[in-house]
Amino acid sequence: MFWVLLGVLCLRVPPHEFWPAAFVALSLPGALILNGLFLVYWLIKRSWFVVLPLLVIVLGWGYYSRMMAFNFSSGEPDGAKTLQVLSYNVHVFNAYTDKDGVEREASSEMIDWVATHPADVYCLQEFYSNRGSNTYNTVSRIGNRYDKFRYFSVSFVDRNKADIGIVIFTRYPIVDKGVIRFGESNHNRAIWADINVKGDTVRIYTAHLQSMSIKSQDIENTYSAIGDEASFKKEGRNLARRLKKGFIARGHQAEKLLEHINESPYPVIVCGDFNDIPTSYTYNQLARTLENAFVKAGTGVGATYNGPLPFLRIDNQFYSEGLRAIEFKTHYEMGLSDHFPISAKYVLEEE
Template sequence: MAATFKKIRRRVWLILNTLVVLWMVVGVLCVQVPPSTFWPAGFIAMSLPGALVFNLLFLIYWLLRRSWLLVLPLSALMLGWEYYGRLLAINFENEVPEGAKTLQVLSFNTHIFNAYNKIVEGVPQVSNDMVDWVATHPADVFCLQEFYSRVNSVEFNNFNRIGTRYGKYKFASTSVGDRIKADLGIVIFSKYPIVQGNTIRFQNTPERSANRAAWADIDVEGDTVRVYAVHLQSMSIKSEDIENTYSAIGDEESFKKESRNVARRLKGGFIARDNQVQQLLEHIRESPYPVIVCGDFNDIPFSYTYHQLAKELGNAFVEAGNGVGATYNGPLPFLRIDNQFYSPGLKPYAFETHYEMGLSDHFPISATYVLEPKATE
């Protein structure tokens, strides 16, 4: 009887493990499918982290059982190794080569420095703390999304407080946004001269939309690096939407309504970012200089958007970061939706997610790059 039960249990676990491997395979395939062609692929791709984790648990289970069946999850792990690297980064600290030319880049969705957040007690102090933190950060280049500045305000004159006061060069891609003529958008600050810059306005996106990309050619002591600051289409999901969905569990009708609302917004975001990343990549391919592409991509590492960028560019977190690198400061944990990508000619030696700055709905990220000598040098 015991032997029969053991055989049945083994067969059940094998079937479950096989289903997880199939889940992984389908998820990996869906990561490569444009949502504009088949939008359900975006939802399946989002579930890929679950398959990766379950496959790892099966590997441990078969290992503890000392069963040859560990070959199944082990093979899946090896085939999906790239995706495990996107889930969890493990890197040892490398010393920057002596005499190397470096560039430290900070990227931060500042959430308009909470200028409109009337709910938070002590908003002026919160905003001041955020601005001061950014202004005094030792980075060489700052890529700020959802930037906000008002010329006639001591508190919110952030072009001055972050840039002019510290002698930084800037390229601003902003629109006049409210009744008091504030500038909102993307701004690139640099301690090195900005040779030129421009805006990439995404198709089918309103001209004043915050979703855009800005680029600037920066002269780093004789070498030029093109830096992109990107803000792709938002998921358009607020904290209240997630909380409402959680609270609706148990109420079938309410849960269906809230779930459909979230799913509809996710679908729209998948399709919009599909088009935006293609337009962005077309511009990147034409760059005559090494590029750093950073910002708020509003998509996880198991998305079509991320995959398209990762096919052509390295990712600083994967190569130099550690842990899960979550950048979303909201009710959904472990989401890494802010990234820094880079092209050949650059090498990241350090990456940090700044959890000490938790006043926005995103955590800032910074990376230090070494500009590799040109082949002719």
Template sequence: MTGTFKKIRRRVWLILNILVVFWMLAGVLCMQVPPSEFWPAGFVALSLPGALVLNFLFLLYWVFRRSWLLVLPLAALLLGWNYYGRLLAINFAEEVPKEAKTLQVLSFNTHVFNAYDKIVEGVPQVSNDMVDWVATHPADVFCLQEFYSRVNSIEYNNFNRIGTRYGKYKFVSTLETDRIKANLGIVIFSKYPILQGGTIHFLNKQRESANRAAWADLDVNGDTVRIYAVHLQSMSIKSEDIENTYSAIGNEESFKKEGRNVARRLKRGFIARAQQVEQLLEHVRQSPYPAIVCGDFNDIPFSYTYQELAEELENAFVKAGNGVGATYNGPLPFLRIDNQFYSPGLRAVSFETHYEMGLSDHFPISATYVLEPKAAE
């Protein structure tokens, strides 16, 4: 009887393991499918981390059982190794030659420096601590999304406080908003001269979206590097939505209502970002210079958005980072939605997520790149 029970248990675990492997395959395949053409693919891809973790747990289970069946999760792990690398990066420090040309890039969604979280007598007040942290960071290039500045205010003119005061060059892609004429959008600051720049205005169902990408060509001691600062369509999910969903557990009707609300917003985001990343990559492909594409992509590494970028560009966190690299500072843990990608001609040698700056809903990320010597003609 005991032997029969063991056989049944083993068969059940084997079937479950096979199902997890098929789940993994489905998730990988769905990352290749544009959600704008088949939106359910976005949700399947979103679930892939769960399959990756379960497959690893099955590997440990079969090892513990000393069963030859460990070959199944082991084969899946080896075949999907690149996707595990998106979950957890392990890299060793690289020594950079003194003669090498380097470029350190900081990317940060500043959440308008929390200006609208603190309003005094009807006037937004920015976080001085956040502005000062950015202004004094040693990076060579600053790609700031949800940038906020008040042109007619000496105290809150962040163009001056971050840029002019420290002799930085800047490229601005902002909209004028609210009654006190504040500028909101994307700004690229650089210690190196900016040769030219522009804005990619994303289309959403043939209408211009508030999200955008700015680009600037920098003269880095005689070499030209193109920098993209990107802000793709938001998930449009607030902390309250997540908290409401958690609190609705146990109340079937309320949970379904909150769940449908979150699912609708995720669906809209999947579709919009799929269109935007295609428009972005079309521009990147035409760059005559090595490019760094960084910013708030509002999508995890298991998405069509990330997959499209990763097929053509390297990811600085994967190549030079360590740990899980979570960048979302909110109620959902372990989300990495801010990234830096780069093209041939550059090499990432270090990457850091700045958890010490926790005043925004995103953590800043920085990477240092080596400009590879040009091949002799």
């Protein structure tokens, strides 16, 4: 019970002010699971101690629901104005692993999947477009071919003259747009676009926050070092150092993003790869102001990271008053990136 309370308190501590709090908050899922096991144990024992874990679950249900959602589709209201939004870190459509064209067929499949998805708005991170390539000319294949409006913020241009950044595609007109930079030399950023949805304006954000900078090999090295104390300490310190750097950077970025969101004159939908789990300062800052589409309309665990660490939900869609999420889906059928796509449908509510 104390562990849960400490973890919840640490969610509110900015990592740049006291970074150890971020590691305590990271452990909160373990505390919540352990509390559930205590509930089962005391139930079997038929002890009055069962009241304690039950009380934690009741008071802390909002944190449990961040990790696992239980919702049933309520259906689309008759005559409602709706907006479907897809968010996806496309991992540069695997262009950098396309040695001698061996990945080209899979990349093309991913591009076509995105281009033909029925969403009204696409928010894509780590977007890659090369006008000199038939396969990777994605601005044309996704936007021009299907008559979509777009706002593409280029973070950098690689040696193949390909543009890389984040993009919003929409079948509704864009009436205003802008970029939120998280530092002059930082490729991470957010962009926003005000779109006219049949007479109503909705502001769409897509963000790509600081990466965890942890690769599959780093995790494998740590696992393989178990049993070798010196090696394990070395690998553990390396992971902790990278996590600390990411916690601090994302904390600053989330605060800057939220400042901009709070000034929006329109209802907002905030999509992106936040690179932080639901028990983090980054997520908590956004959740204090906005609703989360997975929590309100999703089911199950909703893991979005397609890598060696299971059950991680680091991609999200948040939304403000004036909107209501009625559907949410994690697209496990599209597993060609290191992230799974997520989509949600919203009702634009009457004022």
